Amino acid sequence: MTPARFTILMNVTMDSPDDCRVLSIQSSVVSGYVGNKSATFPLQVLGFDVSTVNSVQFSNHTGYKVFKGQVLNADDMSCLYDGLKSNMIHHYTHLLTGYIGSKSFLEKVGEIVKDLREQNPNLTYVCDPVMGDNGKMYVPKELLEVYREVIVPLADIVTPNQFEAEMLTEVKIETEADAWKAMQILHDMGPKTVVISSSDLGPEGNIVGLASSITNGCKEHYRINMPYIPQVFVGTGDLFAACLLAWIQKDKNLKVALEKTVSIVQAVIQRTVCHALRLAGKGNKPTPEQMELRLIQSKADIEHPTIQFEAVPV
Template structure:
């Protein structure tokens, strides 16, 4: 474990209400002992899953890179930026945390099997990143998180039970937790286990809370805002029930 005081510059979206982007990452990082400085790539009233949202977006004079490419089949950034991520940003990164859709965008590969996932990860390693952590994959009817370390050719995975909802901000939380735990731990297996178990506990707590909301006019997006503050103890000391295995 490193003794140096960790300090993070987090460049992500910001919402006034709710938990995505910097709002999803800052609190967990601070709980785990990190000083966090933030630059907000956008500032919105709430995330775009709501019926109404308003706010501002930084232009290319202020920022040229938001770390989130897209999810669930559509891009969050203009199509013309894809090659900048592939050719300019990837070689600069030590750790990258794509979801399955982003992994396909960055490699140009279609991923339907675990062997195709392995090949795509190798492509990303060849472009520079030492650690590739695929936050979530839905392959062969299993929800799985996979992390690979190029230095010693380690590749591990954790299968995650499904929770019947789609959460906004969970990928941002995954990236923040993995960053923290790869810094604090010497073992990538422990880092991934702490990351996934924390994330699963937060999502499970959020899901069960959503079932208690009975207001007829409550938006689904509001019901499933991440219960981060209520998960303080889980973030600081997660229960390790889901285990990583080599593959």
């Protein structure tokens, strides 16, 4: 290969609009699919280069009877990021954050967001403010203030579930009107796009996702219905946030990105349930191991989602 040709190829590669690099900071497990294990694979098959920092690394998710592992602190986070920065390899197009279990670690993330934006002012930050679900917090309450005051104002896209939206805004969401009110409060904090990934506001047998975007003063609101499946899933929120990041980047269209993301998550869920029930046998409740997301087996659905659910303008 001649030097001239090599230069041309390098220019084509570096100037490619698909050259997206994601720094993903969230939990991870050795076995199973939650946190970074749930988010990295779909991002990679969709063409994103992914760097991961594990806020915790456990043997398996906490729904098993036993889990063991390590919890990173703010100093650990600083050490890893300083290594990237010292080598000038901290240029990212996207930041994705999920489960973080300590206040100091979350505060450090806020510092890192600001530093990443100095390196790349066009950084897109997708924040999944993982704090709890179904009326119960599973992180220390002191994290809530950090999310409200520091993290959410830095985010471009935020993807809380219904309970997390209530906690962030102090709005009790009992109707769809309540949800839109809460989402506007989140917009006012800073994010241009707010997506409530799941809520109990739909008709019986359904859950509802709501999405809102404000661009140059123009508002978009969408509602999308999904079937409620009475099983316990772990890692679906992490999958949702990762897929939404990818498809918003690719399609530049909130409606289409929401439809593709929901269709992917539902395809993975349906495949997981069928597999788990078959392993458990008739009349038996699937174990946590049997209910691990069938993520790898859903590669085709992730790459080329068949839209099964329509996002309706509101």
